[in-house]
Amino acid sequence: MSLYMKQIEQLVTLQRVDDEIVKLEQTLEATPKELARLEEKLQTLLDQEQKIKDHIDILEKQKSKLETDIEADNSKIKKSKNKLMMVENTKEYHAMLREMDNLEKTNRMREEELASLAEDLQTQNNLLQGVNEQVEKMRAQVEDKREHMQSELKEADQQLSGLHDQRENAKEVVPTPILKRYEFIRSRLNNPVIVPVAEGICCGCNISIPPQKFNELQRGEQIFNCPNCQRLIYWEEHFPKNGDQ
Ligand SMILES: [Zn+2]
Incomplete structure (x- = not known):
């Protein structure tokens, strides 16, 4: 092969090597960015998950307060019913009936509130389940990326040093x-x-x-x-x- 041909050949090699170097450098830059992007997505989902959990917490507390109140008033009503048999005074009798009536009315309202709370809880729990699934998927993606990144970067580094050697060789032939x-x-x-x-x-x-x-x-x-x-x-x-x- 003539010197001219060798030089052209090495210039073409040089160009190929330089293109590969650029590509690898882009990979080296892009991979950590991609990981950061996935981690950010995961964090957004975790924040969303926490918000729903906080909301569920509040609803559960309201629910248990209502249940306690209902139970307390129910036992009051029960006691009053037992006493009612022994009351002889008509005035007192009516007063007790009125009180029981009020307690029952309040409890009926509480029961309605409980039913609507149960609906809200169901909605929030469904939301939570959906977000949970997304979190798990994203977590797996992040883990996968993290694992692959190390080997990817190591491999790119090795390729780069090989390419730099090839580049030096090519440069030796070209004036x-x-x-x-x-x-x-x-x-x-x-x-x-x-x-x-x-x-x-x-x-x-x-x-x-x-x-x-x-x-x-x-x-x-x-x-x-x-x-x-x-x-x-x-x-x-x-x-x-x-x-x-
Ligand atoms: Zn031209």
């Missing part, structure tokens, strides 16, 4: 001025930096190379830039396989 041109284009243009020319057309910008330049390119002696987009170019027939990359 410094060409390398500087490569870095310059890379810092300014969208990928790719080095592109094939197919049937006289630059694959970077889809514009024709002047015939004179195209002839020189086909000779394969010197590394050229596309006169239009400034990307480094090579004739695709020199590297039939790389044309698809």
